[in-house]
Amino acid sequence: MTALVEISSLRKSYWRGQSEVPVLADLDLRVERGEFVALMGPSGSGKSTLLNLIAGLDQPTEGSLRIAGHEIGSLSDRALDRWRNRSIGFVFQFYNLVPVLSAFENVEVPLLLWPISREERTGRVTAALRVVGLADRMEHRPGELSGGEQQRVAIARALVTDPLLVLADEPTGDLDERNADEVLALMRLLNRAGGKTFVMVTHDPRAAAQAGRIVRLEKGRLVDEAA
Amino acid sequence: MARATLPFAYAWRNVLARKLSTAVTLLCVAVSVMVYVVMVSTADGIERVAVSSGDPRNVVVLSTGANSAESSRLPPPSIPVIRHFPGIARDNSGEPLASVELLSAQELWRVDEAESGEGGRFTPIRGVTPSAFQVHTGSHLVAGRLPREPGEILVGRLLARELGGVGVGDSVRFAGRVHRVVGVFEARGQIFESEVWVELASLQTMLDQRDVSQVVIRAADPGRLPEWQEALSESRRVRVDVRLEPDYYADMGRGSRAFAYLGNLVGFLLGLGAIAAGMNSTYAALSGRVREMGTLRALGFGRGSVGAALLAESCLIGALGGLLGILLALFFDGFAMSLMGLAFELQVRPSSLGEGLALALAIGLVGGLLPARSAARLEIVDALRHA
Ligand SMILES: Nc1ncnc2c1ncn2[C@@H]1O[C@H](COP(=O)(O)OP(=O)(O)OP(=O)(O)O)[C@@H](O)[C@H]1O
Ligand SMILES: [Mg+2]
Numbered sequence: 001m002t003a004l005v006e007i008s009s010l011r012k013s014y015w016r017g018q019s020e021v022p023v024l025a026d027l028d029l030r031v032e033r034g035e036f037v038a039l040m041g042p043s044g045s046g047k048s049t050l051l052n053l054i055a056g057l058d059q060p061t062e063g064s065l066r067i068a069g070h071e072i073g074s075l076s077d078r079a080l081d082r083w084r085n086r087s088i089g090f091v092f093q094f095y096n097l098v099p100v101l102s103a104f105e106n107v108e109v110p111l112l113l114w115p116i117s118r119e120e121r122t123g124r125v126t127a128a129l130r131v132v133g134l135a136d137r138m139e140h141r142p143g144e145l146s147g148g149e150q151q152r153v154a155i156a157r158a159l160v161t162d163p164l165l166v167l168a169d170e171p172t173g174d175l176d177e178r179n180a181d182e183v184l185a186l187m188r189l190l191n192r193a194g195g196k197t198f199v200m201v202t203h204d205p206r207a208a209a210q211a212g213r214i215v216r217l218e219k220g221r222l223v224d225e226a227a
Numbered sequence: 228m229a230r231a232t233l234p235f236a237y238a239w240r241n242v243l244a245r246k247l248s249t250a251v252t253l254l255c256v257a258v259s260v261m262v263y264v265v266m267v268s269t270a271d272g273i274e275r276v277a278v279s280s281g282d283p284r285n286v287v288v289l290s291t292g293a294n295s296a297e298s299s300r301l302p303p304p305s306i307p308v309i310r311h312f313p314g315i316a317r318d319n320s321g322e323p324l325a326s327v328e329l330l331s332a333q334e335l336w337r338v339d340e341a342e343s344g345e346g347g348r349f350t351p352i353r354g355v356t357p358s359a360f361q362v363h364t365g366s367h368l369v370a371g372r373l374p375r376e377p378g379e380i381l382v383g384r385l386l387a388r389e390l391g392g393v394g395v396g397d398s399v400r401f402a403g404r405v406h407r408v409v410g411v412f413e414a415r416g417q418i419f420e421s422e423v424w425v426e427l428a429s430l431q432t433m434l435d436q437r438d439v440s441q442v443v444i445r446a447a448d449p450g451r452l453p454e455w456q457e458a459l460s461e462s463r464r465v466r467v468d469v470r471l472e473p474d475y476y477a478d479m480g481r482g483s484r485a486f487a488y489l490g491n492l493v494g495f496l497l498g499l500g501a502i503a504a505g506m507n508s509t510y511a512a513l514s515g516r517v518r519e520m521g522t523l524r525a526l527g528f529g530r531g532s533v534g535a536a537l538l539a540e541s542c543l544i545g546a547l548g549g550l551l552g553i554l555l556a557l558f559f560d561g562f563a564m565s566l567m568g569l570a571f572e573l574q575v576r577p578s579s580l581g582e583g584l585a586l587a588l589a590i591g592l593v594g595g596l597l598p599a600r601s602a603a604r605l606e607i608v609d610a611l612r613h614a
Contacts, residue, residue: 057525057607078529085527092611096522100240110526112234157526 002069004165004197005031005054010063012049012220023049024220027063031165036191036198038211045217047201048169054199055088055167056080068164085113089158089196091168091187095150097142097157103129104138107157114161128156132186148179155186159196166190168200172207184210232532233523238539241512242547248508249544255504256548256590257555259497260583264556264575266490267582269564270483271574277480280417281472282364284316284449286456288442291466295479296330300438305465309442312462314455316445318361324445326362329354329430329438333401335423337390348565350386351422352401354430354439360412362443366419371395371410377429381410383420385570388563399423402433418476421570443472498590501548505594509541513598520602521610534603538595545591549584556583 012024023046031037039047052058053065056072065073067087075083090096097106107125114121129135132152142150151171158166168187172180188210190196200211208214216223242249288309293299301309310325317323331354334347353359357373360366374380380399387393387408397408401423414420431437446452452471460469513520520533560575 052608052611055525057611081524081527081529084525090522090525092522094518096518096611098237098519098522100244101237105234105236109233109523113527 002066003030004033004035004068005029005199006064006066007054008064010050010053010065011061012046012053012058013061022220024053027220027222029215029222031197031199033197034191034195036188036210036212037200038208038214039199039201039217040203040205040208040214041217041223043203046220047217050217051167051169051199051201054165055090056084082113085110086161087164089161089163089166091151091154091158091166091171091200093170093173095142095147095154095174097150097153099142102139102141103134103145103153103156106142106153107160110157110161124160125156128160129153131159131190132156146179147175148182151175151179151183152186155183155190159190164197166196166198168198170201170203172202172204180204180207232539233528233536235539238536238543241516242540242543245508245512245515248511252501252505252508252544252594253548253551255497255501256545256587257552259494259501259590260549260552260587261555262497263490263494263586264553264579264583265559265573266493267487267579268556268559268573268575269566270486270490271576271579272564272571273483273486273566273569274480275574276416276418276421276569276571277476277483278473279415280419280476281474282362282445283471283473284445284452285362285443285472286446286452286459287470287472287475288444288459289440289468289470291468293468296328296440297332299440301440301442301467302438305467306439306442308462308465309444309459309467312444312459314447314451314458316447322358324358324362326359326443327356327427327439328359328441328443329427329434329436330440331402331430331434335399335401337393338398338400338405347401348389350401351569352430353419353422353424354427355424356427359424362445363414363417363419365415365417366412367414368410368412371408374409374424374426374429377426377432378404378406379409379425379429380406381412381424382408383422383424383570384411384413385420385563385572386422386565387411389421389565389570404433418479418569421565494586498586501590502594505541505544505590506597508544509537509595509598510601512540513537513602517605517610517613520605521607521613524605524607525611530603533605534599537602538592538599541595541598542588542591545587545589545594546584548590549587552587553580553583556580 007027007029010024010027014021014023041047053060060073064071104125107128108121111121111124129138132155134149134152172183175183184207187198191198202208289299290301306327310323315323331352332349333352335350336347382393393408394411395408398405446455456469523533556575559573562573564571564573
């Protein structure tokens, strides 16, 4: 069986005027189903860039990027939108909840693109909020929730579509230790008990310690892999 | 899928969330719509008076070449010729139905405000004989009696209202003296209701003038009015122009179309201002929500969806502003006004309200277009990096 994420000879450059700014160079990486991978490395090493490529938010300059056997580098804009909606869960450093929507409505957002009934949507949203322990906060707006609670709502939003892969860019970067631990414990539970595959960018060794595998990036290259 | 739009609640709550900028834009839209509707309603009010004025059996006899009563002068010898022109209708006592009239526009004040000397109303004064009430169908006294001596006048219902409820026993001042109101008359909403009627002889004395302005006469056989009109115009005994009375007033009402055009122009210009306000506010909304747009894109919403969401907000504010605007405009329905000596009531027609609402929606749509395009063009990665 193929790996969930298969990256080979991946290259990504930005252009500043005429000059090419290489960010990722000749990168190979495999992530198996059910893994929890932590992506570490100094600031500017290209972690977010790599995560965005895996997420289908950005297009590689060169190389192959296969997810669940599909070459996503060649998908059209519209197909990518659809693919992200179906296959990827996102957790951001600053939660990125919609402030005017309640916790329930925030979790519901990705499902609005699905051809399912309101009842089915409600069922899924409620279940996801229950998993993150916020069933009693459904009507709260993000502004009425703590940072940790907001991040748990965001995790519920990432889970509600039952994605192939959850991508988290510094999910604990904005949380205090206690809230960070709660969020990490939740992600680990979802990985161990729920079998969800996670790729998490982090600067925090304590967070990385929760992962099954740590991948290090330096100046756009993988330097080593530690189990 | 991918076509799906964000729920209405999303647009609605975002509009509510940015209270100040929403309120400012809403007000701009409302004012544009209100001004537009009020100006069109002014034109409609004038036109209604004009088209309802005149009796289809009557003709207005003016001196040759005169475009209006103001520039028309019929010398006394021509009057019996006109009054006894063959084919004229007669009343029960055999008298010809002919209203000999002298028109003059005078600045008029209520007596209690006369001292200030300013703010007189340019008011048509019509010197008439009792026949006027027979010839101008629908005109009749609703209070008081006819004038008997110099210094006694009648006021039309709209003018009385316009003067703040002047009635029998009150006095007004024009042509350098005080006149006592002895009666108030109605005329089925015709132009006469914004006039002062006095005895013809009194007005002639007052103006020191023997000529009259016009004679309005009734045809005995309305079926042959065109031939009769022609016969009178070509008469060798008097040199006159003869116009059908309804046409004569309808022409006066055409001037009101200028108001409608002015309404369109002012509505358009204010609308441009409101578009600028709306665009500004929507751009501000976007710049505060770039990361949110990036997030929605990441979650699977297409470029069109996030653009449409922003456009919906702009249109929503437009629609709300439009509703407020037409609500404000409705307060002016029936409002008594006087322009260039013509008193009339603003007439807010449903079609004007519809146009006002369409203007508001257009403002919302146009004001939201560029910000929506900017939102749709965002690159997700850049948007997510946005502070
Ligand atoms: N849109 C862009 N245009 C030009 N350069 C970019 C762009 N996005 C990223 N870069 C550059 O690519 C490099 C890697 O950026 P990236 O965000 O992936 O780093 P990172 O490892 O996530 O850093 P951090 O830990 O600070 O988040 C940086 O030097 C950055 O300046
Ligand atoms: Mg980063």
